[in-house]
Amino acid sequence: MTYIDWIFLGLTLGSIIFYGIYKNRKDTNIDGYLLGNQSLPWYHVGFSLMATQASAITFLSAPGQGFTDGMRFIQFYFGLPLAMIVLSVTFIPIFHRLKVYTAYEYLENRFDARVRIFTAILFLLSRGLATGISIYAPSIILSTIFGWDITITNIIMGGIVLIYTVIGGTKAISYTHLQQMIFVTFALFFAGYLVVKMLPDDVNTFDAIQIAGKTGRMNVIDLNFNVNERYNLWSGLIGGFFLQLSYFGTDQSQVGRYLTGKSIKESRLGLIMNGFIKIPMQFGILLIGVLVFVFYLFNDAPLFYNQVEVNKIEKSPYAAEYKTLDVQNEALVTEQKNTVINLKNAFKTDNTAEIEKESKRLNEIVKDKKVLKEKVSGLIKKSNPTGDPNDVNYIFLRFIMDHLPHGFIGLLVAIIFSASMGSVASAYNSLAATSLVDVIYKTKYKPKGQALELRYSKILTIFWGIFCIVVASFAQKLGNSMIELVNILGSWFYGIILGIFIVAFYFKSIKAKPIFFAAILAQILIILIWKSEIVAFLWLNPIGVLLVLSFSWILQKLKI
CATH class of the missing domain: 1.20.1730.10 (Sodium/glucose cotransporter)
Incomplete structure (x- = not known):
């Protein structure tokens, strides 16, 4: 700056x-x-x-x-x-x-x-x-x-x-x-x-x-x-x-x-x-x-976008391995530029066969670059256990x-x-x-x-x-992109909290003790469901609500 x-x-x-x-x-x-x-x-x-x-x-x-x-x-x-x-x-x-x-x-x-x-x-x-x-x-x-x-x-x-x-x-x-x-x-x-x-x-x-x-x-x-x-x-x-x-x-x-x-x-x-x-x-x-x-795609692209971690690797015993990966990335970038130019020209001439051919090659290059980046993440974990192996938050x-x-x-x-x-x-x-x-x-x-x-x-x-x-x-x-991580953390709790409020607003027959123990049980289950990876994290929210409603209704009927 x-x-x-x-x-x-x-x-x-x-x-x-x-x-x-x-x-x-x-x-x-x-x-x-x-x-x-x-x-x-x-x-x-x-x-x-x-x-x-x-x-x-x-x-x-x-x-x-x-x-x-x-x-x-x-x-x-x-x-x-x-x-x-x-x-x-x-x-x-x-x-x-x-x-x-x-x-x-x-x-x-x-x-x-x-x-x-x-x-x-x-x-x-x-x-x-x-x-x-x-x-x-x-x-x-x-x-x-x-x-x-x-x-x-x-x-x-x-x-x-x-x-x-x-x-x-x-x-x-x-x-x-x-x-x-x-x-x-x-x-x-x-x-x-x-x-x-x-x-x-x-x-x-x-x-x-x-x-x-x-x-x-x-x-x-x-x-x-x-x-x-x-x-x-x-x-x-x-x-x-x-x-x-x-x-x-x-x-x-x-x-x-x-x-x-x-x-x-x-x-x-x-x-x-x-x-x-x-x-x-x-x-x-x-x-x-x-x-x-x-x-x-049209310009030189870094192998890894977090320059701080790259600098640390280059000063570590893994510098030579990183240099090898970087050279491979440069070759892929050069091929990528040519491929995307060909794809652009195919779009201009509306050449369907060429569009499919160049699109397929472009996706192969993108996939190969992703593999190289994963190898860099592995080097970061080995050279600096406290480092950040995920660069998605550094790209922009x-x-x-x-x-x-x-x-x-x-x-x-x-x-x-x-x-x-x-x-x-x-x-x-x-x-x-x-x-x-x-x-x-x-x-x-x-x-x-x-x-x-x-x-x-x-x-x-x-x-x-x-x-x-x-x-x-x-x-x-903690890994993940930050925007995903924040919503994953929220999904651990939001369904339970919302379930408590829905019971409070609309289920007047359910009393304090059933809702209290229902919420505790539901919260434990939500964390277990998340750890088991049965469903994607967004589904934890409606599941949490349903668990609170079900448990509180059952406990109320049992007069607990």
């Missing part, structure tokens, strides 16, 4: 952080700190919901997901609009009417404190783990740029967000979210434009999509019903619906965003806005990754650093940072709110007086900030 990149980076981050703190500098009570005095309009609610999801994971891992696996991940979001409609009709009126700080307060009124605390703990676990991944994502940038140890970068990133979250509270988060989404929207359009512009002069967007299609990257919808397949139409509509319903309806990091709405109508409009904008937004981000894939960042113009690099890095800050800050705030209102309030240590409540909230924010930073330090050992 050059001086102009650092100037753009500093100005963008500084304006976002200080504006957010300035807008909420006068909050002196817990209502303002946690709910923003329920004063925000619908567009603030909508942008805040979107920004809470749009972490650095979205802008680093999602293009990498599109690059490696194509567009099929978009099916994950197909249940989102329906979930937003259901929540607008059911959950929002209940939460607003009860004037709750967190979603879990309702459960004590409906069942008892034990159910409330258990559900809150499930949320704290799921959100704390996921937030650690969200901190790890932007730390990759600092690690890549400076070659810093990932633990140091996690502390820096987690600490920066912690400062303005502790000072500003939830309204500061919402105001920074509004700015972030403006910057993000601009940057995404411009990044997509630049990728297309850097393709060969005779290759337009349609040509790029045609080429990507021949490698399977444009298979958007899979109609096959297969519970072992992670992404198809049915897992997205059914599994995704239950996951999104639980995430937005029971996860305090989201509930806390729309509880800031100044009326039921404003909160509903914010949710609906999020539901119908998120899919095209995510489609665009994945498409950028696909276009970057096509760009690297490497493209940015190597090929985008200076100035825009700094701006885009700042946007990735700020996106992460938005999601992490929301999580810090929701973790602190849930810990205070749903756990500590239920003990003898309940604070007395608004000043002490506010102090407890800030102390808890600091505690969860430290917890999430520790989790971030272990994130690289």
Whole structure:
């Protein structure tokens, strides 16, 4: 990065952080700190919901997901609009009417404190783990740029967000979210434009999509019903619906965003806005990754996109083995360029036989390169057991650093940072709110007086900030692309939490004790089902709901 990149980076981050703190500098009570005095309009609610999801994971891992696996991940979001409609009709009126700080307060009124605390703990676990991944994502940038140890970068990133979250509270988060989404929207359009512009002069967007299609990257919808397949139409509509319903309806990091709405109508409009904008937004981000894939078909492509790990291998006893693999990759890249040019020309002349021939060879080359990359991952594991053998999260960042113009690099890095800050800050705030209102309030240590409540909230924010930073330090050992990993972690818990709320809302005959033990049994079974790999992770959400409903009904009938 050059001086102009650092100037753009500093100005963008500084304006976002200080504006957010300035807008909420006068909050002196817990209502303002946690709910923003329920004063925000619908567009603030909508942008805040979107920004809470749009972490650095979205802008680093999602293009990498599109690059490696194509567009099929978009099916994950197909249940989102329906979930937003259901929540607008059911959950929002209940939460607003009860004037709750967190979603879990309702459960004590409906069942008892034990159910409330258990559900809150499930949320704290799921959100704390996921937030650690969200901190790890932007730390990759600092690690890549400076070659810093990932633990140091996690502390820096987690600490920066912690400062303005502790000072500003939830309204500061919402105001920074509004700015972030403006910057993000601009940057995404411009990044997509630049990728297309850097393709060969005779290759337009349609040509790029045609080429990507021949490698399977444009298979958007899979109609096959297969519970072992992670992404198809049915897992997205059914599994995704239950996951999104639980995430937005029971996860305090989201509930806390729309509880800031100044009326039921404003909160509903914010949710609906999020539901119908998120899919095209995510489609665009994945498409950028696909276009970057096509760009690297016409240009020199690294064997492994995490340069930090490559540098470590080159200084290790395995340097010669890596060099051999790199030479093989260079030969494949040269052949790949010729093949994709031939494929492009075959498309121009509509030569069907040539299209099939060159497509087949291109896919063989892509497969051979994947084998080489797997061998590099093996070298990383042998040379550096604490290293990251998966480079999917580094692909888009490497493209940015190597090929985008200076100035825009700094701006885009700042946007990735700020996106992460938005999601992490929301999580810090929701973790602190849930810990205070749903756990500590239920003990003898309940604070007395608004000043002490506010102090407890800030102390808890600091505690969860430290917890999430520790989790971030272990994130690289977990494998997977980050965008998948976060949703896998959520799927461990979301079905159970949603099942508890559905029983609370609609099965009035089921009492506290049956639902409590049903939830524990269901949670144990979900983890066992996940470990056995019987179904893809999205199906854990509806299965979790069904287990809670079934067990609680049976236990109630048995009068346990």
